[in-house]
Amino acid sequence: MLQRAAAALVLGAAMSLPVFAAGMPPAEFQFARLAYPVDMNSQAYRRGARDMWQTDWPDAEHHLIRGIKRLTRVNTADEGEILTVMDDALFDYPWLYAVEVGYWSLNQVEADRLREYLERGGFLVVDDFHGTFEWASFMESMLRVFPDRPVREIPESDESLHVLYDLDQRVQIPSIMLLRTGRTWERDGRTPHWRGIYDDDGRLMVAINFNMDIGDAWEHADTPSYPENMTALAYRFGISYIIYAMTH
Amino acid sequence: MFEWLFKFPLDVYRSAQLDYAFAGPSWVLPGTFIIAAALLAFLLWRRGTLTPIRRVAVFAAQLALVAFVLWLLAQPELVNEQPVAGSNTVALVLDDSASMAYVDDGIDRLATARSRLDDLADRVEDTYNVERALLSNTATPVDSYDEVSAVAAASPLASELATLVSQQRGESLAAVVVASDGLETGADNTAALETLQQAGVPIFALTTGRQSVAEDLALVSAEVPTEAVAGSRFDAIVTIRHDRGGDARLRVLANGDTLLAAETVELDPARSTTQQTVNLTLTDTGFQSLSFELTPLGDEQERRNNRLQRVVDVPERNHRILYFEGEPRWEYKFMRRAIAADDDIVFSSLLRVSPNKFYRQGLEDSTELADGFPTDAEELYQYDAVLLGSVEAAALAPAQQQLLLDFVSVRGGSLLLIAGPNGLGNGGWGESALAPALPTQLPAFGTDTFRRERVSVAPTVYGRSLSALRLSDDSGSGWNDLPDIADHQSVGTLKPAAQTLLSVRTSTGDEPLLVTQPYGRGRSYVFGTGGTWRWQMQLPVEDQRHERFWRQLLRTLVTAAPQRESVRAIAADPGLVVEAEFLDDSWQPRLGLAAAVSIVGDGGVEQLALTPAPDQPGVYRGRVFGRGEGIRYLEATALDGDTVVATARAAFAGDSVAIEHRRVRASDTALLAIARASGGAVLTDADPDTLLARLRESAAGVTELRRQSIWDAPAVLLALLLLKTFEWVVRRRWGQI
Numbered sequence: 008m009l010q011r012a013a014a015a016l017v018l019g020a021a022m023s024l025p026v027f028a029a030g031m032p033p034a035e036f037q038f039a040r041l042a043y044p045v046d047m048n049s050q051a052y053r054r055g056a057r058d059m060w061q062t063d064w065p066d067a068e069h070h071l072i073r074g075i076k077r078l079t080r081v082n083t084a085d086e087g088e089i090l091t092v093m094d095d096a097l098f099d100y101p102w103l104y105a106v107e108v109g110y111w112s113l114n115q116v117e118a119d120r121l122r123e124y125l126e127r128g129g130f131l132v133v134d135d136f137h138g139t140f141e142w143a144s145f146m147e148s149m150l151r152v153f154p155d156r157p158v159r160e161i162p163e164s165d166e167s168l169h170v171l172y173d174l175d176q177r178v179q180i181p182s183i184m185l186l187r188t189g190r191t192w193e194r195d196g197r198t199p200h201w202r203g204i205y206d207d208d209g210r211l212m213v214a215i216n217f218n219m220d221i222g223d224a225w226e227h228a229d230t231p232s233y234p235e236n237m238t239a240l241a242y243r244f245g246i247s248y249i250i251y252a253m254t255h
Numbered sequence: 256m257f258e259w260l261f262k263f264p265l266d267v268y269r270s271a272q273l274d275y276a277f278a279g280p281s282w283v284l285p286g287t288f289i290i291a292a293a294l295l296a297f298l299l300w301r302r303g304t305l306t307p308i309r310r311v312a313v314f315a316a317q318l319a320l321v322a323f324v325l326w327l328l329a330q331p332e333l334v335n336e337q338p339v340a341g342s343n344t345v346a347l348v349l350d351d352s353a354s355m356a357y358v359d360d361g362i363d364r365l366a367t368a369r370s371r372l373d374d375l376a377d378r379v380e381d382t383y384n385v386e387r388a389l390l391s392n393t394a395t396p397v398d399s400y401d402e403v404s405a406v407a408a409a410s411p412l413a414s415e416l417a418t419l420v421s422q423q424r425g426e427s428l429a430a431v432v433v434a435s436d437g438l439e440t441g442a443d444n445t446a447a448l449e450t451l452q453q454a455g456v457p458i459f460a461l462t463t464g465r466q467s468v469a470e471d472l473a474l475v476s477a478e479v480p481t482e483a484v485a486g487s488r489f490d491a492i493v494t495i496r497h498d499r500g501g502d503a504r505l506r507v508l509a510n511g512d513t514l515l516a517a518e519t520v521e522l523d524p525a526r527s528t529t530q531q532t533v534n535l536t537l538t539d540t541g542f543q544s545l546s547f548e549l550t551p552l553g554d555e556q557e558r559r560n561n562r563l564q565r566v567v568d569v570p571e572r573n574h575r576i577l578y579f580e581g582e583p584r585w586e587y588k589f590m591r592r593a594i595a596a597d598d599d600i601v602f603s604s605l606l607r608v609s610p611n612k613f614y615r616q617g618l619e620d621s622t623e624l625a626d627g628f629p630t631d632a633e634e635l636y637q638y639d640a641v642l643l644g645s646v647e648a649a650a651l652a653p654a655q656q657q658l659l660l661d662f663v664s665v666r667g668g669s670l671l672l673i674a675g676p677n678g679l680g681n682g683g684w685g686e687s688a689l690a691p692a693l694p695t696q697l698p699a700f701g702t703d704t705f706r707r708e709r710v711s712v713a714p715t716v717y718g719r720s721l722s723a724l725r726l727s728d729d730s731g732s733g734w735n736d737l738p739d740i741a742d743h744q745s746v747g748t749l750k751p752a753a754q755t756l757l758s759v760r761t762s763t764g765d766e767p768l769l770v771t772q773p774y775g776r777g778r779s780y781v782f783g784t785g786g787t788w789r790w791q792m793q794l795p796v797e798d799q800r801h802e803r804f805w806r807q808l809l810r811t812l813v814t815a816a817p818q819r820e821s822v823r824a825i826a827a828d829p830g831l832v833v834e835a836e837f838l839d840d841s842w843q844p845r846l847g848l849a850a851a852v853s854i855v856g857d858g859g860v861e862q863l864a865l866t867p868a869p870d871q872p873g874v875y876r877g878r879v880f881g882r883g884e885g886i887r888y889l890e891a892t893a894l895d896g897d898t899v900v901a902t903a904r905a906a907f908a909g910d911s912v913a914i915e916h917r918r919v920r921a922s923d924t925a926l927l928a929i930a931r932a933s934g935g936a937v938l939t940d941a942d943p944d945t946l947l948a949r950l951r952e953s954a955a956g957v958t959e960l961r962r963q964s965i966w967d968a969p970a971v972l973l974a975l976l977l978l979k980t981f982e983w984v985v986r987r988r989w990g991q992i
Contacts, residue, residue: 031707
């Protein structure tokens, strides 16, 4: 609790964000956003990238939650939750979403805890990071979590892509930057990758949306100029990850 | 004392009629009484020194004395029938079974019994013809008891005594005296006792041996399930007979050499039996022979009763479960993961993921559940257990609800209802066609009792005794430090046959959480939470208690469900009854089949034709005489014409040790029943004279009416003296001698 309180204090003070008190989720499923730390010695931190975990918050989950309620039978909480890796309540939320993970920096204690969370049955979706540099940064922490587990491309036949929809469209879902630049990619991340880390029984436990931004597609579901078909596809990916996590 | 006072035993008074030998006119004695009363009244009236109350008291005492004397003058007699000397036979039967060889505190049972019978024979030979017999497997007439052997493994006392009485009635049998330790090996003595009652020949039993044998431990029973899933835990309930406290060592071996369990059993000195539940796990498939063995005590004479053999079938077939869930939820996910490693269970699930879309998992093939929840018995009855999650009753048509009810009652399947926002009472299951099968009266539809709050779970006393709910192998049951569950829901009020296995501690007190009851051939469960997944997420990966809970519970569900074809052997006296049941795909009886069973044992193969049981359609029955020893295998076959349409296999443990050797304690239970039915008595410590008197009272055989006066009994004189003494003492105190 002390760790959680400290994290809440730091994060809340730094970002004027509410960090909710722990308790059982008010519904079977609650969208849980991971508030991860950024390395204070990193160039990104010095550039001001200190609260990247809250990118797209709260509209992304606000929109997606309405979609989940409309399109599935999942008993879903109306609002999302924010958790740190060291939060006592972490294990009451078996589904986590982390955005801009090209900036995250997990120390070994946090990495060990995230590994334990995933091996017990938790599920992590990471999103909105692009190009070679952010991949390397992401993997630096992920290798602390799973030094030995390979990151693999999710094959088209994988059950996670067919649990509710047949997600056979490998289309790069762009960020809102598309409207200004006309490009679907960022940095050197031209090719989208749906990657994953699997457990010993072949179950996906980390879904890695690399070189795409499905969070933006959720967030801008009500932005008239953002492509509706991209939002629809992003909804499908998001819902599929949730259904998969609740069935496997 | 009674006999000294009244000349004859109490039983003589009970069996005889009272009569009077007085030969004079019938008015003489009443007339004398009236005159005496008048004279007494006159004399007391003339003595005016007494107060009226005292006069009445003296008058009453003197009148009683007069009445008593007149009663004696009437010469009261006891009248009963007694055997005519020299015309009747007494059969002296010596129990010659193996248990009579037991030595109690240095005293040989057989020698003691023989001595008592020989002594009796010497005394009655002048009056009766004496016939001797030995009783073991049968009652055999003998010339002398020199032929005793005490090796026979049976002593069906009632049936053989009934046979003996029936055979010797033509020889004016007046009575039977049997000397025995009372160990009855016959199973059903109803007919034999009726025969003895109708024969009217009294049987007197002379018991021998100790009823408490402290130096002996005996395995009375070992109850095991007929079937178990490979690798799953199950309970064996062992009962030990003892006449002492302390500890006993119990071992369980599989197939003679693999140690499954070794436990120390604390014997309760205040009780004669102690029950111990042993948790066992069998990993190999096929029929597994289990030996339950008690380490003998140092001075234990009879060690054959320290061992019992049983058979458990660990079938190679997969058990099947259908889980119907109304919404994606963590309980569904983590239950699936818990059971995933269990190769013996096919866990098929039907999950409603969107308002009009179902997701199927764990299928045997792509056609399974393709049309949703089964609509006919043939499809549903393939499963051994059905789980219903957070899904409203209205999701199933009334016919499907009725089918589920039949699944439990007719198919014998197991049903588990799991809590959820749309489960149990919230889902309207309490008002559904399935409601009669459920162990509780669920809260009414429209009353939301589902709560997302953490609560702790604990097994009840009964639940704690079940291996299915043991979450650890050590002495603790594994429940103490479990994290709270994520939610709970009221299961309602328990029905009369319901048993609570788990309870939950809520803000309003303890409530039942897991409740079960049998219904028809099957069993139903209601589980008031969908939040055990929290155990998995809150405990370290290495902690397997969540997985173990679900594996054990689901294995319990599936192994309880019977198969369509089955065969079993039931102990029946004499021998065994073999029953085979053949049902069709809809679990309806298959009639008109030609059924037979092969019984394979160490002694070879025995073929037995089975005939349809008139009381149970689909059941075919036959009887074999003799239960055999060791493991015996049954293979039942059903033919429709020349075509084999069904087969079933089973195995059972024959009597490796005869009942005779299992019991060493003398008992008078069977002898009392025999004595009561025949009009005799159990005479444990009676002296020969008493026994002779009882024999003479027998009305069986050739009898004559015998009149025996009682006016000269010592009690009569004492009564006279007491009456006069009483009057004298009273009058002396009044000073009115």
